[in-house]
Amino acid sequence: MKPNPAPSTPPHPGALPEPQPEAAPRPRVVLEARGLVKRYGHVTALDGTDFELREGEILAVIGDNGAGKSTLIKALSGAIIPDAGQIFLDGKPVHFRSPIDARRAGIETVYQDLAVAPAMTIAENLFLGREILRKGWLARLLRWIDKKRMLEEAIADMQDLKIGIRSMSQAVETLSGGQRQGVAVARAAAFAQHVVIMDEPTAALGVKEGNMVLELIRRVRDNGLPVIIISHNMPHVFEIADRIHIQRLGKRVAVVNPKTIRMSDAVAVMTGAKMPEELSPEMLAY
Numbered sequence: 001m002k003p004n005p006a007p008s009t010p011p012h013p014g015a016l017p018e019p020q021p022e023a024a025p026r027p028r029v030v031l032e033a034r035g036l037v038k039r040y041g042h043v044t045a046l047d048g049t050d051f052e053l054r055e056g057e058i059l060a061v062i063g064d065n066g067a068g069k070s071t072l073i074k075a076l077s078g079a080i081i082p083d084a085g086q087i088f089l090d091g092k093p094v095h096f097r098s099p100i101d102a103r104r105a106g107i108e109t110v111y112q113d114l115a116v117a118p119a120m121t122i123a124e125n126l127f128l129g130r131e132i133l134r135k136g137w138l139a140r141l142l143r144w145i146d147k148k149r150m151l152e153e154a155i156a157d158m159q160d161l162k163i164g165i166r167s168m169s170q171a172v173e174t175l176s177g178g179q180r181q182g183v184a185v186a187r188a189a190a191f192a193q194h195v196v197i198m199d200e201p202t203a204a205l206g207v208k209e210g211n212m213v214l215e216l217i218r219r220v221r222d223n224g225l226p227v228i229i230i231s232h233n234m235p236h237v238f239e240i241a242d243r244i245h246i247q248r249l250g251k252r253v254a255v256v257n258p259k260t261i262r263m264s265d266a267v268a269v270m271t272g273a274k275m276p277e278e279l280s281p282e283m284l285a286y
């Protein structure tokens with residue numbers, strides 16, 4: 001047995017615990033990437049980019065066209081395999097080889113276009129690709145779908161997110177754009193264990209519907225799932241984001257605080273009109 005080293009000051013009865021140095025409460029990092037590289041021929045889409053998503057936050061990713069936002073999100077959601085760099089989920093290295101791998105690991109992605117299947121009902125859409133099968137070997141063999149249970153769970157999910165849809169057996173094509181996007185977000189939120197990623201979730205929506213989806217995204221965060229949102233809509237970004245990751249020329253050039261930076265400064269860094277070093281420390285949010 002190894003003896004413990006003698007404490008420098010022996011404890012005495014009734015002694016208070018030693019004062020700990022004031023540790024800044026640092027939120028847990030849920031999803032992280034370091035030095036991601038992705039090349040397409042001679043185009044470098046990701047040039048050693050870093051990324052960090054923390055627990056309880058909405059993180060916006062902004063950047064000019066071609067900055068590598070979509071490629072970054074694809075790497076994090078398993079849609080592409082980076083040429084170099086590492087991704088960590090809850091601190092553990094992960095190597096996604098397909099979107100299914102990322103989904104199994106608890107990362108759900110809402111894509112702008114193929115969000116929902118219009119001719120199917122809301123309930124069917126919520127469970128698209130992973131319908132709940134009835135119990136029993138015969139049902140499994142025949143891949144019977146348990147419609148009743150699907151419907152019950154769908155209603156519960158929608159109520160959780162307050163989308164305000166009356167009938168779950170309504171076809172999605174009868175819904176407004178905002179409600180459809182709501183179905184896609186609800187589906188992601190219902191299945192995600194760790195992270196929800198949304199690429200331009202409000203791009204195709206009107207003002208009212210856009211606001212509804214923003215509200216929904218906030219609720220997803222408040223229900224305990226951190227959210228990554230890519231958006232070109234600066235007012236939306238500033239309204240909803242807790243932190244803003246600025247991507248430029250394939251790299252993360254700054255992470256800024258929407259409460260302390262002006263929109264014009266964030267855009268200037270994004271376009272290269274301003275260097276990140278010109279920002280004052282309170283504007284940064286690392």
Ligand SMILES: Nc1ncnc2c1ncn2[C@@H]1O[C@H](COP(=O)(O)OP(=O)(O)O)[C@@H](O)[C@H]1O
Binds near residue numbers: 063064069070
């Ligand atoms: N599949 C691809 N094949 C070739 N080049 C690509 C491909 N995907 C992205 N790129 C290039 O990589 C760069 C970054 O693209 P992307 O990640 O889509 O940027 P963003 O989403 O910020 O507009 C661009 O120059 C783009 O043309």
Ligand SMILES: [Mg+2]
Binds near residue numbers: 069070071
């Ligand atoms: Mg893109």
